[in-house]
Amino acid sequence: SQQGEEDPQALSIQEGENATMNCSYKTSINNLQWYRQNSGRGLVHLILIRSNEREKHSGRLRVTLDTSKKSSSLLITASRAADTASYFCATDVTSGSRLTFGEGTQLTVNP
Amino acid sequence: GAVVSQHPSWVICKSGTSVKIECRSLDFQATTMFWYRQFPKQSLMLMATSNEGSKATYEQGVEKDKFLINHASLTLSTLTVTSAHPEDSSFYICSASRGELNTIYFGEGSWLTVV
Numbered sequence: 001s002q003q004g005e006e007d008p009q010a011l012s013i014q015e016g017e018n019a020t021m022n023c024s025y026k027t028s029i030n031n032l033q034w035y036r037q038n039s040g041r042g043l044v045h046l047i048l049i050r051s052n053e054r055e056k057h058s059g060r061l062r063v064t065l066d067t068s069k070k071s072s073s074l075l076i077t078a079s080r081a082a083d084t085a086s087y088f089c090a091t092d093v094t095s096g097s098r099l100t101f102g103e104g105t106q107l108t109v110n111p
Numbered sequence: 112g113a114v115v116s117q118h119p120s121w122v123i124c125k126s127g128t129s130v131k132i133e134c135r136s137l138d139f140q141a142t143t144m145f146w147y148r149q150f151p152k153q154s155l156m157l158m159a160t161s162n163e164g165s166k167a168t169y170e171q172g173v174e175k176d177k178f179l180i181n182h183a184s185l186t187l188s189t190l191t192v193t194s195a196h197p198e199d200s201s202f203y204i205c206s207a208s209r210g211e212l213n214t215i216y217f218g219e220g221s222w223l224t225v226v
Contacts, residue, residue: 042117043204043206045214100157103154104154
């Protein structure tokens with residue numbers, strides 16, 4: 001069964017707008033990661049946030065983690081049409097790299 | 112460039128036949144690799160953990176006799192879908208962790224279509 005639930009399931013915005021995706025999980029985690037997947041392709045690692053971290057930035061990406069609420073958010077600022085993809089959160093309960101994925105958010109950025 | 116390679120990228124096979132998918136770590140040794148399955152418009156589901164030199168660990172509900180996993184070397188894990196049926200048609204992705212920080216790299220995935 002999936003550890004994580006993401007919302008929204010689908011998000012459509014205009015270029016230049018910000019996109020926020022949320023992820024909730026059920027058990028304690030070692031870290032949480034966000035991945036991007038273009039249609040029919042493999043996964044691209046975006047960012048990893050450890051359980052003792054609350055916020056992390058990477059370029060136009062900002063990830064927050066609230067372990068008390070067992071939730072995380074991914075913010076993409078100044079979105080571009082090329083950001084159109086599915087975004088998944090994945091949790092790692094141990095340090096063994098066994099990931100449990102959320103349901104994913106399909107982001108569409110309209111030019 | 113890719114550090115984890117999967118082959119083939121796509122394969123079509125007849126119902127009842129077996130098909131093998133390879134996952135290779137290109138420039139590092141991976142004692143553990145993971146196999147996921149993804150149906151269209153769905154998330155990735157972990158199928159099994161592939162351990163070099165020992166038996167794979169399967170997730171609940173995954174038939175180990177149908178999805179044979181072999182991790183014979185530190186750079187290669189194979190997934191064989193035996194007696195494939197149309198419902199096995201899916202996107203299969205492997206991953207491997209690298210280094211002390213266990214950075215995870217995913218392969219590009221393999222599309223399997225059973226006709």
